[in-house]
Amino acid sequence: MINCELFTCDAATKKLYEKAKKERIDTVWDRALAMQPQCGFGETGLCCTNCSMGPCRIVKVSDDGPKVGICGATEDTIASRNFARAVAAGSAAHSDHGRDIALALYHATGKSRVKDEEKLFKIAGEWGIAVEGKDASLIAREVAEKALSEFGKIFGKLVFLKRAPHKRQNLWDELGVAPEAIDREIVEVLHSTHMGSDADYRNIIRQAIRAALSDGWGGSMIGTELSDVLFGTPAPRKVEANLGVLKKECVNIVVHGHEPTLSEAIVMAAKDSELLELAKKQGAEGINVVGMCCTGNEIAMRHGIPMAGDFFQQELAIVTGAVEAMIVDVQCIMPSLATVAKCYHTKLITTSPKAKVPGAIHMEFDEQKGLDIAKRIVKEAVMNFKNRKGEVYIPDVKSEGEIGYSFEAIIKILDRVTNSFAHPSGTVKPLVDAIKSGVLRGAVAIVGCNNHKQPHNSCHVTLAKELLRRDILVVTTGCGAHSCIKAGLMSKEARKYCGKGLATVCELLDIPPVLHMGSCVDISRILVLLSEVANYMGVDISDLPVAAAAPEWMSEKAQSIGLYAVASGICVVLGVSPAVTGSENVTNYLTKDLESILGGRFEIEKDPVKAAEKIAVHIENKRKRLGI
Amino acid sequence: MVKILFERDKCLGCKTCELACAAAHSKTKSLLGAIKEKKVSRIRIKVKNGKLSAEQCALCSNPRCIEVCPVGALSRSKNGTIKVNPLVCTMCGLCREACPFGAIVLSSYPTICDRCSEQDEPLCAKACPTRALKMKAM
Structure with a gap:
């Protein structure tokens, strides 16, 4: 048995891991241990399987090992091709999520289906869609059509690129990295990394940057913006987090995955009086819907649904023995869930045609018949309540925090401290003033997943605390957000971790020092905020005293996010090395050379304390250059 | 050898x-x-x-696996490797436990x-x- 004290700092996780061990359930940590040693070729990006002459492996540790692939591809070519393909896959995942949301908006009929008309009109205006004399559902349809055309338009560039500062847009144009159509950029990565196409690692990474930008300023941004239109723009609210939010006496439904279309319908269905009645008949006190991973972030922000846990807690939720159904859609769903669910009464229900899991019940979700299907799914869970077996154990571990700091919400908060006589409202002036005066040294986004190569949660939390101490504001999304709320960093009491400057800012604005900005597609909100700040200051994003960190990242999406952040001018500190370290050239290119080209770069630092030190130095350097 | x-x-x-x-x-x-x-x-x-x-298998000079085998199924061949007589082996697993290098796996019979x-x-x-x-x- 692994000593769980070493691999996580989260109390609920420790307790449930022990239950899992007692019940002989294998979890992600056990499988990670069994996987050791992991292949060094794969880890360093030096294995190529792009054609069937391979697999080819570049051997750097002995003199007589092959130094090029069978086709002649060098380590630089192979490592950069692997990296670019990972970025393309990540961009594809985010962007396809965006497309699904746009399709949902397209099919949304009737006024009530559009929650945030103000935002709809704003986007329509931004995209040159006339709004006069049209009702909201027609505008929604036109906005959705325009969004959908972004994926495959023949000419021109992505419309959201215009949100970036002018300097940044010009730089992208000069370098030829401004993405044209989202699908096309992903296709071009796959084409150029096909056997016998691109062999120049710099050109391969250039194309990867295009695909990544088409995620951040394309697919992800469409996903975020249109989700807000459809389901409402998040505003600050209190929620509970961690596995302690499961309720022993209730039917527990865990919604896990990414797209809010499904989870919104489940949340509505769980309020249905007939189903509640049915739950009572089955002996339950009610229906308790909780969210996991990014779905958890989405429904927590919009409905105050408790955030049950992060990526590494998905199996442990089932191990409680109290989960009637785990309803999943796409991305970050461990296939192991089906195996774990078999040991308990839990029903694993897949809902997306893009993600089926052997051993799960597939109940396909269809946006047009959303609520009906959701009710059927919830009923499945309710009827399963009586089948509970074995020991039910819900650790009494939960914390509370304030979440839902969308860009719009942040602007509204800043308006509270804007002098309405002297300055216009709706700007980032107070934030810029705080940064300029030095009360706030800068801001850092802590994002990303969980990875067994790093201690669970503790990297996110340690890094956040180290930054807060240095008067650096932290914004977070995805599983980074789960880590922070569980550690209490999204409560107002967390001000005790802050330096004097940041504590004062939090007090004046009445905000927690770590701002929850959403799910992983919502990193686009951070791009919008940074653009607004850069525009207000008349500089580029790369001039701002900001950085990003992904201390526990694991997914291909994270690589895409990392690269679009770098290409947007941000320094990104990774806690886990991407699979490129086998090539010194590619590693140097990503961690050094890119800075002089795009203003952003990657930095690899496993230790969160050292990462915080590096970030602080980076931020102070940026401040010096700005003369503030 | x-x-x-x-x-x-x-x-x-x-x-x-x-x-x-x-x-x-x-x-x-x-x-x-x-x-x-x-x-x-x-x-x-x-x-x-x-x-x-x-x-x-490290081809020890005094192989413990041979020593512990109660039925004499293990022996050293001419080239120094340990061979198993599958007709005699009862799959008791003592050889696996005795090996200081963890070199023996019990598959259909001890594989060395x-x-x-x-x-x-x-x-x-x-x-x-x-x-x-x-x-x-x-």
Whole structure:
């Protein structure tokens, strides 16, 4: 048995891991241990399987090992091709999520289906869609059509690129990295990394940057913006987090995955009086819907649904023995869930045609018949309540925090401290003033997943605390957000971790020092905020005293996010090395050379304390250059 | 006698040696055959106390496995490797427990590295892409 004290700092996780061990359930940590040693070729990006002459492996540790692939591809070519393909896959995942949301908006009929008309009109205006004399559902349809055309338009560039500062847009144009159509950029990565196409690692990474930008300023941004239109723009609210939010006496439904279309319908269905009645008949006190991973972030922000846990807690939720159904859609769903669910009464229900899991019940979700299907799914869970077996154990571990700091919400908060006589409202002036005066040294986004190569949660939390101490504001999304709320960093009491400057800012604005900005597609909100700040200051994003960190990242999406952040001018500190370290050239290119080209770069630092030190130095350097 | 030297610093943990070993002991001498025949590798690359190590028969001078076998199923062959008489072996597992190197796996009978005696050289060493495994004739 692994000593769980070493691999996580989260109390609920420790307790449930022990239950899992007692019940002989294998979890992600056990499988990670069994996987050791992991292949060094794969880890360093030096294995190529792009054609069937391979697999080819570049051997750097002995003199007589092959130094090029069978086709002649060098380590630089192979490592950069692997990296670019990972970025393309990540961009594809985010962007396809965006497309699904746009399709949902397209099919949304009737006024009530559009929650945030103000935002709809704003986007329509931004995209040159006339709004006069049209009702909201027609505008929604036109906005959705325009969004959908972004994926495959023949000419021109992505419309959201215009949100970036002018300097940044010009730089992208000069370098030829401004993405044209989202699908096309992903296709071009796959084409150029096909056997016998691109062999120049710099050109391969250039194309990867295009695909990544088409995620951040394309697919992800469409996903975020249109989700807000459809389901409402998040505003600050209190929620509970961690596995302690499961309720022993209730039917527990865990919604896990990414797209809010499904989870919104489940949340509505769980309020249905007939189903509640049915739950009572089955002996339950009610229906308790909780969210996991990014779905958890989405429904927590919009409905105050408790955030049950992060990526590494998905199996442990089932191990409680109290989960009637785990309803999943796409991305970050461990296939192991089906195996774990078999040991308990839990029903694993897949809902997306893009993600089926052997051993799960597939109940396909269809946006047009959303609520009906959701009710059927919830009923499945309710009827399963009586089948509970074995020991039910819900650790009494939960914390509370304030979440839902969308860009719009942040602007509204800043308006509270804007002098309405002297300055216009709706700007980032107070934030810029705080940064300029030095009360706030800068801001850092802590994002990303969980990875067994790093201690669970503790990297996110340690890094956040180290930054807060240095008067650096932290914004977070995805599983980074789960880590922070569980550690209490999204409560107002967390001000005790802050330096004097940041504590004062939090007090004046009445905000927690770590701002929850959403799910992983919502990193686009951070791009919008940074653009607004850069525009207000008349500089580029790369001039701002900001950085990003992904201390526990694991997914291909994270690589895409990392690269679009770098290409947007941000320094990104990774806690886990991407699979490129086998090539010194590619590693140097990503961690050094890119800075002089795009203003952003990657930095690899496993230790969160050292990462915080590096970030602080980076931020102070940026401040010096700005003369503030 | 053939020794197989393991250079820890060169090993990348890719386990190509394990695949090659299983393939070498299959009827068709192929990986696919080995998988079908459920052949197990006679070498295993593991992480022990944070360090990479190779589990493989070390051809001890006084093999404990032979000593503990209650039915005398294990013996040393001319080339120095340990061979198993499957007709006598009862699969009790004492040899596995006795081996200080964790080199014995109980598959259909105890499988112990035979240094690929029918080949020119052990196929694990031949397959190693980083030359972390090297053959040495004694």
